[in-house]
Amino acid sequence: MSAEIRLAARELAERARLAARKLARSSSAEREQAVRAAADAILLRRREIEAANAADMGKARAEGLPAAMLDRLRLDGDRIDALAGSLREVAALPDPVGEVVEAYTRPNGLRVERVRAPLGVILMIYESRPNVTADAAALCLRSGNAALLRGGSEALQTNSALVDCFEDEAVQLVPPDRLLLDELLQLEDKIDLCIPRGGPGLIRFIAERSRVPVIKHYQGVCHLYVAADADLEVAERLLVNGKTQRPGVCNALECLLIDGRIAGNALPRLARALRERNVELRCDDRALRILTEAGASALAAQPDDFGREFLDLKLAVAVVDGADVALAHIARYGSRHTESICTRDPALAERFLREVDASCVLWNASTRFNDGGELGLGAEIGISTSKLHAYGPMGLRELTCTRFVVRGDGQVRT
Amino acid sequence: MSAEIRLAARELAERARLAARKLARSSSAEREQAVRAAADAILLRRREIEAANAADMGKARAEGLPAAMLDRLRLDGDRIDALAGSLREVAALPDPVGEVVEAYTRPNGLRVERVRAPLGVILMIYESRPNVTADAAALCLRSGNAALLRGGSEALQTNSALVDCFEDEAVQLVPPDRLLLDELLQLEDKIDLCIPRGGPGLIRFIAERSRVPVIKHYQGVCHLYVAADADLEVAERLLVNGKTQRPGVCNALECLLIDGRIAGNALPRLARALRERNVELRCDDRALRILTEAGASALAAQPDDFGREFLDLKLAVAVVDGADVALAHIARYGSRHTESICTRDPALAERFLREVDASCVLWNASTRFNDGGELGLGAEIGISTSKLHAYGPMGLRELTCTRFVVRGDGQVRT
Numbered sequence: 001m002s003a004e005i006r007l008a009a010r011e012l013a014e015r016a017r018l019a020a021r022k023l024a025r026s027s028s029a030e031r032e033q034a035v036r037a038a039a040d041a042i043l044l045r046r047r048e049i050e051a052a053n054a055a056d057m058g059k060a061r062a063e064g065l066p067a068a069m070l071d072r073l074r075l076d077g078d079r080i081d082a083l084a085g086s087l088r089e090v091a092a093l094p095d096p097v098g099e100v101v102e103a104y105t106r107p108n109g110l111r112v113e114r115v116r117a118p119l120g121v122i123l124m125i126y127e128s129r130p131n132v133t134a135d136a137a138a139l140c141l142r143s144g145n146a147a148l149l150r151g152g153s154e155a156l157q158t159n160s161a162l163v164d165c166f167e168d169e170a171v172q173l174v175p176p177d178r179l180l181l182d183e184l185l186q187l188e189d190k191i192d193l194c195i196p197r198g199g200p201g202l203i204r205f206i207a208e209r210s211r212v213p214v215i216k217h218y219q220g221v222c223h224l225y226v227a228a229d230a231d232l233e234v235a236e237r238l239l240v241n242g243k244t245q246r247p248g249v250c251n252a253l254e255c256l257l258i259d260g261r262i263a264g265n266a267l268p269r270l271a272r273a274l275r276e277r278n279v280e281l282r283c284d285d286r287a288l289r290i291l292t293e294a295g296a297s298a299l300a301a302q303p304d305d306f307g308r309e310f311l312d313l314k315l316a317v318a319v320v321d322g323a324d325v326a327l328a329h330i331a332r333y334g335s336r337h338t339e340s341i342c343t344r345d346p347a348l349a350e351r352f353l354r355e356v357d358a359s360c361v362l363w364n365a366s367t368r369f370n371d372g373g374e375l376g377l378g379a380e381i382g383i384s385t386s387k388l389h390a391y392g393p394m395g396l397r398e399l400t401c402t403r404f405v406v407r408g409d410g411q412v413r414t
Numbered sequence: 415m416s417a418e419i420r421l422a423a424r425e426l427a428e429r430a431r432l433a434a435r436k437l438a439r440s441s442s443a444e445r446e447q448a449v450r451a452a453a454d455a456i457l458l459r460r461r462e463i464e465a466a467n468a469a470d471m472g473k474a475r476a477e478g479l480p481a482a483m484l485d486r487l488r489l490d491g492d493r494i495d496a497l498a499g500s501l502r503e504v505a506a507l508p509d510p511v512g513e514v515v516e517a518y519t520r521p522n523g524l525r526v527e528r529v530r531a532p533l534g535v536i537l538m539i540y541e542s543r544p545n546v547t548a549d550a551a552a553l554c555l556r557s558g559n560a561a562l563l564r565g566g567s568e569a570l571q572t573n574s575a576l577v578d579c580f581e582d583e584a585v586q587l588v589p590p591d592r593l594l595l596d597e598l599l600q601l602e603d604k605i606d607l608c609i610p611r612g613g614p615g616l617i618r619f620i621a622e623r624s625r626v627p628v629i630k631h632y633q634g635v636c637h638l639y640v641a642a643d644a645d646l647e648v649a650e651r652l653l654v655n656g657k658t659q660r661p662g663v664c665n666a667l668e669c670l671l672i673d674g675r676i677a678g679n680a681l682p683r684l685a686r687a688l689r690e691r692n693v694e695l696r697c698d699d700r701a702l703r704i705l706t707e708a709g710a711s712a713l714a715a716q717p718d719d720f721g722r723e724f725l726d727l728k729l730a731v732a733v734v735d736g737a738d739v740a741l742a743h744i745a746r747y748g749s750r751h752t753e754s755i756c757t758r759d760p761a762l763a764e765r766f767l768r769e770v771d772a773s774c775v776l777w778n779a780s781t782r783f784n785d786g787g788e789l790g791l792g793a794e795i796g797i798s799t800s801k802l803h804a805y806g807p808m809g810l811r812e813l814t815c816t817r818f819v820v821r822g823d824g825q826v827r828t
């Protein structure tokens with residue numbers, strides 16, 4: 001049995017490796033066209049995809065999946081249109097492959113270039129949303145990579161119908177079998193990168209097992225530090241947007257740090273704006289005292305509320321005495337995802353931007369901007385919280401490596 | 415006992431993390447000066463370093479270490495001078511930290527920059543050469559990273575004396591204790607990157623155990639493909655240089671692929687040049703027949719001679735019929751390190767440069783050029799054969815990541 005699974009994993013990975021070698025020889029126009037053709041096929045096969053999704057939804061309902069998961073799983077006509085549209089956008093993105101990042105001539109006449117090339121074979125592991133299947137396949141294909149897609153078992157039929165829309169053998173669905181996945185994660189000679197997307201449990205599980213390099217997309221424990229000189233109107237806007245515009249995502253705000261010099265006046269005002277939007281505040285002692293005295297509703301923070309990704313209309317609040325304390329708090333509790341400062345002082349802002357260790361640091365802007373589309377990458381395959389290879393949103397370029405290409409006329413080393 | 419070791423590992427790593435945070439606040443001039451000061455200290459403390467090295471050498475001799483290892487371990491006056499000189503060169507390299515890789519303004523007015531920042535804490539694991547201690551410490555420090563240096567136990571006193579020359583707490587020696595190393599490799603929240611340098615056994619050992627991301631510096635099984643239209647004078651030069659200039663290193667040539675259309679005439683000539691330099695040829699059937707008929711000395715290749723890193727005056731030789739076969743051979747047996755083609759045909763050369771998957775591909779140039787210094791990176795901490803983060807020689811820039819730095823005036827997401 002386990003020999004069979006090992007064989008199945010090798011065969012899957014070898015097909016992907018062969019497809020990757022073929023893709024490396026393809027032109028940019030061919031890869032663009034392959035993604036466009038998949039978008040067309042998705043619209044043409046709309047009925048089949050809807051039927052597959054209806055089957056997955058029926059099974060999921062029968063198994064009693066929670067409403068939020070059912071919603072993520074569902075593909076209706078509008079979502080299918082959006083899916084095809086997003087594939088067309090990926091097809092139209094500038095091709096990273098072949099991009100010359102640097103070019104120079106050495107004293108001995110060697111012409112050296114650093115040129116972008118595909119990574120090779122990419123294994124994506126994710127949970128319920130079927131749009132990840134189409135998006136990841138398109139991003140991999142556009143950047144010349146073969147994709148092994150391992151979606152959630154609850155979306156199997158939908159994912160299968162979507163993968164069928166890609167004619168290329170470079171896009172393969174991995175059957176949702178845990179032992180098979182275990183075997184794939186051992187094939188470091190066949191698979192170049194593994195990207196798990198999902199809860200911290202899934203990511204940790206993969207990272208512990210994998211011999212294939214993993215880029216982690218961990219949680220975002222994002223802070224906004226409102227400095228003593230902040231424009232409170234701006235602070236309120238950033239706070240409300242960061243916390244409430246889409247609370248369930250990784251770049252949503254999870255903690256407000258407010259400077260002790262203004263907390264007495266500013267905190268009740270900011271709290272009011274949040275409370276109007278049903279945000280629950282979980283406060284440290286000083287914040288709680290200020291809000292209670294001001295007659296505002298607030299809760300005492302639990303010990304683990306700092307450093308916690310609520311993904312909900314909940315916000316941790318702490319009063320900090322100056323930038324040093326704010327920076328230390330972020331260094332301790334932040335998750336290196338997204339950190340923002342609200343201040344009018346350029347020197348303080350630049351210090352924050354320089355010293356805070358996070359994939360994206362912002363001055364007077366909402367944490368919600370740490371996103372491939374918003375930062376101009378066109379599309380993203382995820383947001384990396386590890387520093388190697390990619391830190392922050394990963395677009396097409398982050399699915400490539402750079403190689404040294406050297407042209408000479410007989411040079412040898414002396 | 416194991417709790418003690420776990421604690422020791424955490425303390426080491428936490429000191430490094432703190433030092434890294436301090437380094438992130440330092441100026442480029444300060445970091446440059448810290449490396450220069452270490453170079454000065456190495457010259458000032460020459461006697462202490464020599465005494466420490468003499469102690470290590472005495473112990474190594476008593477333990478019967480082979481001559482080649484003793485030579486790698488030895489630090490004499492000239493080598494100490496060279497060491498200090500190499501540190502001065504690293505100090506003078508352009509600072510990668512703070513480099514703005516890209517800058518643009520989004521339609522909503524957000525100013526986005528991608529800025530280089532240190533990785534954080536880097537764990538180097540290597541074998542006997544003490545110069546790696548000084549070089550790695552200098553490269554890490556110059557690029558704002560804290561270094562944990564785990565050299566071979568046979569060089570302990572020498573490494574300790576060298577690390578003492580770095581005043582900065584950002585450079586720490588890791589005692590050569592296997593259990594301690596095991597614990598360090600679990601600390602993915604404290605250590606950002608692990609670079610093992612040494613034999614494939616060491617690298618595999620580390621990669622299997624490490625939760626910290628590893629950049630592998632595997633072996634170089636480097637090929638030269640001499641195409642049918644090659645200038646044979648150039649081919650001979652590349653071949654002799656690739657194989658004999660320094661046979662024990664990873665970018666030395668290990669296999670000659672010669673086109674079937676010219677093998678009959680060209681191979682005996684090329685073989686003669688190699689035989690004059692005592693290179694043993696291990697040939698496939700066709701090459702063996704040609705050479706035997708020409709009265710040249712050659713051996714039949716053993717089954718594992720293709721794909722083998724000889725690191726010696728030995729060369730595998732195969733006759734290939736055209737570029738497709740050459741490319742397939744390299745795809746099968748190459749190690750993604752360095753691959754070269756000798757041809758006068760630009761179209762063929764460009765195909766080779768595009769399709770061969772290796773960290774460095776060369777046209778009419780010796781494989782020996784895949785080296786940080788030769789490619790203009792200034793200095794290298796190793797040559798990565800994995801594609802993530804760095805592929806090929808790693809210089810200062812490859813010890814950094816890029817962060818998104820965003821400046822706004824109150825933008826929120828809608």
